[in-house]
Amino acid sequence: MITIKSRDDIAALRRANRAAAEALADVVKAVKPGVQTRELDEIAREGIVRRGGKPAFLGYMGYPASLCVSLNEQVVHGIPSDRKIKQGDLVSLDLGAVKDGFVGDLAVTVAVGEVEPRAQELIRVTRESLYKGIDQARPGNRLYDISAAVEAHVTSAGFSVVRQFVGHGIGRDMHEEPQIPNYGKAGTGLRLKAGMTFAIEPMVNVGTWQVKVLSDGWTVVTGDGSLSAHFEHSIAITNDGPIILSELD
Numbered sequence: 001m002i003t004i005k006s007r008d009d010i011a012a013l014r015r016a017n018r019a020a021a022e023a024l025a026d027v028v029k030a031v032k033p034g035v036q037t038r039e040l041d042e043i044a045r046e047g048i049v050r051r052g053g054k055p056a057f058l059g060y061m062g063y064p065a066s067l068c069v070s071l072n073e074q075v076v077h078g079i080p081s082d083r084k085i086k087q088g089d090l091v092s093l094d095l096g097a098v099k100d101g102f103v104g105d106l107a108v109t110v111a112v113g114e115v116e117p118r119a120q121e122l123i124r125v126t127r128e129s130l131y132k133g134i135d136q137a138r139p140g141n142r143l144y145d146i147s148a149a150v151e152a153h154v155t156s157a158g159f160s161v162v163r164q165f166v167g168h169g170i171g172r173d174m175h176e177e178p179q180i181p182n183y184g185k186a187g188t189g190l191r192l193k194a195g196m197t198f199a200i201e202p203m204v205n206v207g208t209w210q211v212k213v214l215s216d217g218w219t220v221v222t223g224d225g226s227l228s229a230h231f232e233h234s235i236a237i238t239n240d241g242p243i244i245l246s247e248l249d
Helices: 007-030 036-049 119-135 142-157
Strands: 067-071 073-075 091-099 104-110 167-169 176-181 198-199 203-205 211-213 218-223 227-232 233-238 241-244
Touching: 007 036, 007 067, 007 091, 007 104, 007 233, 036 067, 036 091, 073 091, 073 203, 073 227, 091 119, 091 227, 104 119, 104 227, 104 233, 119 198, 119 203, 119 227, 119 233, 119 241, 142 176, 176 198, 203 218
Parallel strands: none
Antiparallel strands: 067 073, 067 091, 073 218, 091 104, 167 176, 167 198, 198 233, 203 227, 211 218, 233 241
């Protein structure tokens, strides 16, 4: 069921997303060679709590941490551990915060030092595809206009979009309807209306779009071991177009 949020709800969502975005900014600053991924998780947890929130991921369906840290061929849901970040890694960070009864959710991929040109391009294209999708989140458009815009930008660069994991509605719950794939046919899907709030999150691979889940039951990796990147913003649709709730000024 689609939830059309009130103005007050969207303001509360913005506060939750700001807490999440500021906490994630703290984590990004700490990414450097030699840092254990569990240290990033602690920074995320402390940053969320300090801003009056609580971690949305911790305990969600049994997830054991406040932050998802996915390295290189890991797509999403990487569990923080003793693993140390190395020069040349791609680090995808996904964080959620609950504040005032609403959920903020966003993700970013960062490069550690110098990385190969194709990895740099992967990050750039994935980030751009997120904004291409967001631009389609306007009243009167269709849901898969978002999906098609993401897919077109990604495939034009020779990359692939992950199909098994998708974006979603967001509000009082982290995962609300509808699901928002990063592929689809423009002009199809539900009609978009002002007040809808979505988390749009392209996951993009250098190689195949196919993925698999590791034995820990959480970590998703590319099917061929190629690099992956992940960007996400939570947005609200307004009569004047989309606003990004999780973007800092």
